[in-house]
Amino acid sequence: MRFAHSCFVLLALVSAANLAVDGAQKYGVTVKAVQPAALAKAKTYVWTQSRATFQKNIDRMILAAVDRELAARGFTKLSSGPSDVLVTYDALERIDLNLKAKPSTDGTLPEIPVGTLVVELNAPENPEPLFSVRIDTPIDTDPASLEGEINTAVTAMFEKYPRSSKR
Numbered sequence: 001m002r003f004a005h006s007c008f009v010l011l012a013l014v015s016a017a018n019l020a021v022d023g024a025q026k027y028g029v030t031v032k033a034v035q036p037a038a039l040a041k042a043k044t045y046v047w048t049q050s051r052a053t054f055q056k057n058i059d060r061m062i063l064a065a066v067d068r069e070l071a072a073r074g075f076t077k078l079s080s081g082p083s084d085v086l087v088t089y090d091a092l093e094r095i096d097l098n099l100k101a102k103p104s105t106d107g108t109l110p111e112i113p114v115g116t117l118v119v120e121l122n123a124p125e126n127p128e129p130l131f132s133v134r135i136d137t138p139i140d141t142d143p144a145s146l147e148g149e150i151n152t153a154v155t156a157m158f159e160k161y162p163r164s165s166k167r
Helices: 002-022 036-041 056-072 143-158
Strands: 028-034 044-047 085-097 111-122 129-138
Touching: 036 129, 056 085, 056 143, 111 143, 129 143
Parallel strands: 044 085
Antiparallel strands: 028 129, 085 111, 111 129
16 A cells, blocks of 8 residues: 555656646736726726735735726726726745756756736626736746836736727
8 A cells, every 4th residue: 555655656746747847837928808898898996805915015016016007097996985896916926946957966956936916807796807817927036126026017917908999
């Protein structure tokens, strides 16, 4: 039984390694949902419960960057009450390994810090997103550069926002 468990674990590790090598991580912006007609009618938004980051300063930077992009698209932020859309975000940081790089002298592979950010605009009466966009991008974890990286990422995300001739 112990041998079978060890073989299973080894097989799982080899399979995972092969997936990582064959399916190299792709970074960039992915639009998951977009409803241009509904978005064209929307003019106001409120923030709704998000899975905020554990670092308050990063949360503040993400909120400010999204607020700026929404304002640039003609939205007005409301502090509370009824609005045309509800905005939320999820963010996480992960570490990817560079499987194509040469291991260091201690046998470890270079690590790549990656930030993932998902922003959704939802209609208050319908849980289906009107606009859902995700970015996965390597990040510099130096606190001095984080705000610039967040602003760049959010700008890239909202470049995928549908253009409207009415705004």
